[in-house]
Amino acid sequence: MNALVIDKTFTKEDYKTNRLALAEYDNCTFVNCNFTEAYLSDVNFIECTFTECNFTNAKTKNTSFNTVTFNNCKLLGVQFTSCNPFLLSFTFNDCNLQLASFYQLIIKKMLFKNCNLEQADFSKATLTESVFDNCNLKNTAFSNTILLKTDFTTAYNFSIDPEDNAIKGAKFSKDGLFGLLTKYKISIS
Structure with missing residues (x-):
């Protein structure tokens, strides 16, 4: 013991x-x-x-x-x-938290506030009802990630594929919508 x-x-x-x-x-x-x-x-x-x-x-x-x-x-x-x-x-x-890995973890209702999460890995993780408040998510991996009711309202530099992740009820700002469309390589002005 x-x-x-x-x-x-x-x-x-x-x-x-x-x-x-x-x-x-x-x-x-x-x-x-x-x-x-x-x-x-x-x-x-x-x-x-x-x-x-x-x-x-x-x-x-x-x-x-x-x-x-x-x-x-x-x-x-x-x-x-x-x-x-x-x-x-x-x-x-x-x-x-650069290069940190949360791969396949179930971490519901977690708070990330004013954090640098560049190149972190959330692949196959469950982040239901988590909050990314003013977080840098540049090159952060979200693949087969459960993001139900997750709050990205003030997060920035993210790229999340809605077809590859469960995002029902997730919150995004209008300015953050581009992060959901990155894979389409379209121009938004």
Whole structure:
């Protein structure tokens, strides 16, 4: 059984050098910590907050993120696909998620606010009722993705094929309609 760590704050820790202890972290706060290429396999994070942390290429095999919030974090290339899918839920505020993969994940009602999601992969994911608030979705992959009631009203630079994705009830602004027509290579003025 993993150790249990409750209500603890970790500041400026370097987990690239010193591996994070295999444990269940409940209601913990991590501030300005370095998780670059860190091994987080089999670690459980429950109701934790990460602020200004760097997770670039962190290893997340069977990692649990249950009601976790990321604020102003760098998560380049993180393979959320390998996380434990049970109770997987997170919120991203002002984060850089370039090249992150959410392939085949069921992540309903997720909030991505002011995030850079360039070249992220949401192929075959379920994002029902999620919100992309002021997010850059340039070259982000949406293929066979369930986007029912997903809010793209303030998202930009996206290209979503309505014939290849389930978008019933999804919300788009008039300015964003071009992102639904990209594959047709038409000119809109």
